[in-house]
Amino acid sequence: MEISVSNFIRTIVKEDVALGKYGGKVITRFPPEPNGYLHIGHAKSICLNFGLAAEFKGHCNLRFDDTNPSKEEQEYVDSIIEDVRWIGFDWGDRLYYASDYFEQLHEWAVQLIKMGKAYVCDLNVEEIRQYRGTLTVPGKESPYRNRSVEENLELFERMRKGEFPDGSKTLRAKIDMSSGNINMRDPVMYRIKHEWHHRTKNKWCIYPMYDYAHGQSDSIEGVTHSICTMEYEDHRPLYDWLLDQLSIHHPKQIEFARLNLSRTVLSKRKLLKLVNEGYVEGWNDPRMPTLAGMRRRGYTPEAIRNFCSRIGVAKKESLVDIGLLEYCVREHLNKVALRVMAVLKPLKVIITNYPDGQEEYLDAINNPEDYNAGTRKIPFSKVLYIEKDDFMETPPKQFFRLAPGREVRLRYAYFIKCESVVKDENGEIIEIHCTYDPATKGGDAPANMPDKRKVKATLHWVSAPHAITAEVRLYEHLFIKEDPNDAEEGKDFTDYINPKSLEVLKSCRLEPLLKDAKPGDRFQFERLGYFCVDTIDLTSGSPVFNRAVTLKDEWAKIQKGKKA
């Protein structure tokens, strides 16, 4: 099922292997910073890195880029490990942390100082910014740039020992203050932070910057192809410079365009804001594009992996239609989800000619896509529920469900015909009276009879006395705007949050076997969509269902087209 499309990175790697570069080996890494939960954009990177390694019989490491203790937490480390594993990849015993390399990184920094390629700078943040120049104006050299090696060595050692306050000094690479590439204007390698680190505890008070840590970490791990997103393209000259100065194993950095998905946001900063400001319930809210949210929503790893291979990899910025993700979810769930009947917005139906108190059990197919899933028995009785939307008193031409005088099939049960409608004092329909045709038992018109009548619709239903009541949560896109990042003047992405992104239905009626559904179980509610038992909430002992995605809905499309 998982298709594989050629992409430029695979082409580069293939060429390198053919040329025998790096001994023909392919070693990649997935390097998240533990400062947030993983989202579908990370899944793209995970699939790329682990996929490449698998394809070329190499391996992919999981490495936490934990060089900034101010933002990073163990909770995020744990969630990331869980999510990468859930997506379906294995890093063996190669779980690494940039913080594991702090000692080596420090030694290399000392080496660069000795080579006259790095210096301790006393400029503060503001001064560094001023000396850096602008996009069009070259920078000026720091007055501390030409300190002696001895002085730099001594100062850097004292930085490490904690003799200076935060922000008072930095270690900088001595490159070129007039470079058109701002990253080369004597970038900071180390900053002072007297902070507790989730792994190294209080051992360090100086921490390496991303640019100084990343390439060397790749090098230590023997990474051959260091794949990252486009915004690091400007950093590649620095990545290369450091590795060249140090004369150590030099991986090839390759950049690709990060994923953008319509009707959602994929930046950790924005996701964090949604969480912190209560727009959603947490990182694992089923509306979130996080892997934790999608898992809770009922999306499968297979669907996500398949999505990642379908979107491809390129350098062009793009906005992928979220409909494609949903297609992938349906595609997989269609094959594996058990079908059941559930009525979300119940409308009572009385079968007037069905004997009082009688019940019978009818055969239903568990999954027409999978014969091995077998069949089950479902109860039928005089009082039923059908979906409110499946009845109209005065139906338009294209509506071919139940209406007064009209006959439809109840799935796996009988043909029923609507004889009358009962309304309350407000004119609201409270129940409908129907008759059934005993000769259509099982749902088929009697083939051997002269009567070969057909019905235009088949409805799902549940038997009222047998049904269980449960809460069902319907989710829609989190944002109403295609690209919430593209905010108008004076607005921000939160202004485009979909007010109907969550609808909670508390009195849904489900067929009885669903009372035993376990957290995480996924079903197709026939004619409605795919639903997953929530893993967190439980309402008085009965499961809560999250809608993963609707089924394709021709009738909804017709209605929508009419409105427009």
Added chain:
RNA sequence: UGGGGAGUCGUCCAACGGCAGGACGGCAGACUCUGGAUCUGCUUAUAGGGGUUCGAAUCCUCUCUCCCCAGCCA
């Protein structure tokens, strides 16, 4: 306006000097005890101008448009 990158159907991705192809979407039809699934058909694209070539999305050149970079974030 310094540096870097990108422009191919509505969307995403292929094609790397030799008939522009796939997927999703859309439209139409077949089938159907899910208006589901499945099947069939159709639809639409190389940013623009010059050039090289028998032949250009692909090579050269000029132009236009979009994105990223001025954290002691990653």
